[in-house]
Amino acid sequence: MKRPIFTLFIAAVVCLATTGDAVARKKAKASIKTAHAVPVKPKKVAEAGLAEARLIEVYQLAAQAQGREALTKAESLVQDYPHFQLAQLVYGDLLAARTRPIRILGDVPESMLKAAAPVLVELRDESQMRLKALRERPPPGAVPSQFLALSPRNKHAIAVDASRSRLYLFENRPTGLALVADYYISIGKSGLEKNAEGDLRTPLGVYFITSNLDPKSLKDFYGSGALPINYPNVLDSKRGKTGRGIWLHGTPPSQFSRPPQATDGCVVLANPDLDQVIRTVEILTTPVVISQRLNWVTPNSARSASKPFEEALTAWQNAKSSGNMDRLLSFYSPDFNSNGKTLTEWTPALRSELDKVRGHAIQLKDLSFLRWTDAADTMVVTFGEVADGTRSGPTKRQYWGRQGSQWKIFFEGVIG
Amino acid sequence: MKHTRSTIFATLRLLTLAAACTTTAAHADEYGDVSQLLRSGKLTEAMIKADVYLAAKPTDPQMRFLKGVIQRNAGKQAEAIATFTKLTEDYPELPEPYNNLAVLYAGQSQFDKARVALEMAIRTNPSYATAHENLGDVYARLASQAYNKALQLDGANAAVPPKLALIREVFKPNLKSQTPAAPAVPATVVAKPPAAVPAPAAAPAPVTAPVTSVAPTVAAAKPATAAAASAAPAKPAVSDNSVKEAEAAVHAWAKAWAAKDMSAYLGAYGKEFDPPGKQSRSVWEQERRKRIVGKASISVKLENLNVTVNGNKAVAKFRQDYRANALAVSSRKTLELLKTGDQWLIVKESTGN
Numbered sequence: 001m002k003r004p005i006f007t008l009f010i011a012a013v014v015c016l017a018t019t020g021d022a023v024a025r026k027k028a029k030a031s032i033k034t035a036h037a038v039p040v041k042p043k044k045v046a047e048a049g050l051a052e053a054r055l056i057e058v059y060q061l062a063a064q065a066q067g068r069e070a071l072t073k074a075e076s077l078v079q080d081y082p083h084f085q086l087a088q089l090v091y092g093d094l095l096a097a098r099t100r101p102i103r104i105l106g107d108v109p110e111s112m113l114k115a116a117a118p119v120l121v122e123l124r125d126e127s128q129m130r131l132k133a134l135r136e137r138p139p140p141g142a143v144p145s146q147f148l149a150l151s152p153r154n155k156h157a158i159a160v161d162a163s164r165s166r167l168y169l170f171e172n173r174p175t176g177l178a179l180v181a182d183y184y185i186s187i188g189k190s191g192l193e194k195n196a197e198g199d200l201r202t203p204l205g206v207y208f209i210t211s212n213l214d215p216k217s218l219k220d221f222y223g224s225g226a227l228p229i230n231y232p233n234v235l236d237s238k239r240g241k242t243g244r245g246i247w248l249h250g251t252p253p254s255q256f257s258r259p260p261q262a263t264d265g266c267v268v269l270a271n272p273d274l275d276q277v278i279r280t281v282e283i284l285t286t287p288v289v290i291s292q293r294l295n296w297v298t299p300n301s302a303r304s305a306s307k308p309f310e311e312a313l314t315a316w317q318n319a320k321s322s323g324n325m326d327r328l329l330s331f332y333s334p335d336f337n338s339n340g341k342t343l344t345e346w347t348p349a350l351r352s353e354l355d356k357v358r359g360h361a362i363q364l365k366d367l368s369f370l371r372w373t374d375a376a377d378t379m380v381v382t383f384g385e386v387a388d389g390t391r392s393g394p395t396k397r398q399y400w401g402r403q404g405s406q407w408k409i410f411f412e413g414v415i416g
Numbered sequence: 417m418k419h420t421r422s423t424i425f426a427t428l429r430l431l432t433l434a435a436a437c438t439t440t441a442a443h444a445d446e447y448g449d450v451s452q453l454l455r456s457g458k459l460t461e462a463m464i465k466a467d468v469y470l471a472a473k474p475t476d477p478q479m480r481f482l483k484g485v486i487q488r489n490a491g492k493q494a495e496a497i498a499t500f501t502k503l504t505e506d507y508p509e510l511p512e513p514y515n516n517l518a519v520l521y522a523g524q525s526q527f528d529k530a531r532v533a534l535e536m537a538i539r540t541n542p543s544y545a546t547a548h549e550n551l552g553d554v555y556a557r558l559a560s561q562a563y564n565k566a567l568q569l570d571g572a573n574a575a576v577p578p579k580l581a582l583i584r585e586v587f588k589p590n591l592k593s594q595t596p597a598a599p600a601v602p603a604t605v606v607a608k609p610p611a612a613v614p615a616p617a618a619a620p621a622p623v624t625a626p627v628t629s630v631a632p633t634v635a636a637a638k639p640a641t642a643a644a645a646s647a648a649p650a651k652p653a654v655s656d657n658s659v660k661e662a663e664a665a666v667h668a669w670a671k672a673w674a675a676k677d678m679s680a681y682l683g684a685y686g687k688e689f690d691p692p693g694k695q696s697r698s699v700w701e702q703e704r705r706k707r708i709v710g711k712a713s714i715s716v717k718l719e720n721l722n723v724t725v726n727g728n729k730a731v732a733k734f735r736q737d738y739r740a741n742a743l744a745v746s747s748r749k750t751l752e753l754l755k756t757g758d759q760w761l762i763v764k765e766s767t768g769n
Binding site for chain 1 (some may be wrong): 551552553555556558559560561562563564566567568569768
């Protein structure tokens, strides 16, 4: 009688063999945390990612025909996370397996089926996505192809892979980007590629966290906090995209996690996971890449891919240092637009900048550039522009677009 | 279907258990009197009689058990729980107090506690059918709760019926055959198959819902034969001889059990027999030996034996009245037999549905 449920999980877990250390991984992560001695207040918080690790453990036990043990673990899991619906579903299956065969995840009684069908589909999706992300791990040492160069000021970086309902959190160490955690997330009800206000889609692109909203100012619906991102960014606006208020935020008290496609366009994490992200990241300097499917590359290949762009950037730097206006202007695209100003309207401002630095070379401090490739190829560049002989300068952001083999600037502005 | 079960069934179930303790001859009258009063609803008198008896013999488990039933029927849930809890502490080897404790907990929708109590009952006596059945129901109930939380079906909480009704719903009556309602059981066995025929279409998979009625298990449990049954509602034609042989094998098994003839008893089980739980054959045999040989006396009576034969396979369904020492348990039982050589040997033994 108990047997059929095991087959149910076997398919899911067989491929997990390589990630059977999901629990161990969480533990390892915990020790990393202490090693870094981040001054976390000794507040009692639910550990990020723990609920999922425990769920996977239940799956694995069930797959190994350890029904009793699985049931016990599931029971304590739902006691600790009563609103973790997927865990409740699995717990229900394990209980029901003691009285009848279970054929499928969420084998609810016929009487419940009608009312439950849509939610069941969502919970099965969630289960599948969580397993997928744990099965298809990023190659060790690899980074998302967007992160070409990060500066020491970018202490962390975030990448969202919608195809796996996953958010990857990186720490930018002297040795390079290191993946420190990843969490299940939900995106827009209508999917990706936000275009217009109210289209219930999550934007695709390179963004930055702009602020950290006080949870007290938020409705329960947003959970334990919110990190807005700068949608629409320069590229979005150039393309006429509309909408606003895209946040990374938490879940309401009644739901530990939400289905893979559930939001109005925001990226939603379970509260313990969001809390960990909030504790980790920095405002303004933490990039957030949202992608349909991340392309993982080795840091070396990322570096070599960025060579042509680096040359263009150095040429621009030299042009600006030279003080030659015509030469400098050749780097700017005809469709340049800086906060509503066309290139012609903006040229006087550029000229006065040149006048100021005349005779002094400029240096680019804390340079970072992230590449976004879709129909177009775009580079989002951030640096501090410091003229020789001065101690500081404005932090600038440029958007470069590739036309053929030529990189041209279509936005330039001062941030922060 | 569930709602047709009246309070009386739930009560009778507890009475059945109470009656279980009425076998020691010397005190049969007192127990019988109290039971009678209970049955006729004279709770106050029953309580007085029980208390008088207990004043003289305060530890007597049978009368304390009856007292618990009286308290429960009088609506004194907390006192009944206390009585049964104390009994489980004083007589941890008795499964019945655990079972009734579970009934009371389930009545309060405390299915987790009910589950623990029933698991204790089964640990105490692995073959205790009532607890197995009840535990199945409690698991189903817990599963349903978990599903409701998973699916966020708000209706679920609102729909929880009043506590006593819940007992009716969760627990099936476990009637002894001599009770007035009993004739209905064999009657439905015969009458039900046509009604059960639409079921296979609605529920194609062999899911035996624990709360379905007693009768259609033949159709529900064996999808393979269900088709045949619907084509020919009558018993498939098999030689009377096979049926008689299989019946004889079942009777011989019961006789060997009652006689504590272990070699005959264990010999009634075929090589293919799958011991319950995760036990190995030898562990199971050891356990049976321990349970059976240790008893002063055992009586196993079979009632409403119904054997169906299909080729070299037979299914025997019956009500088993088991008495050992002071315990008596009445349960439904199904034996699946396989003809091996010229012998019918048991390959599966299950209680309840």
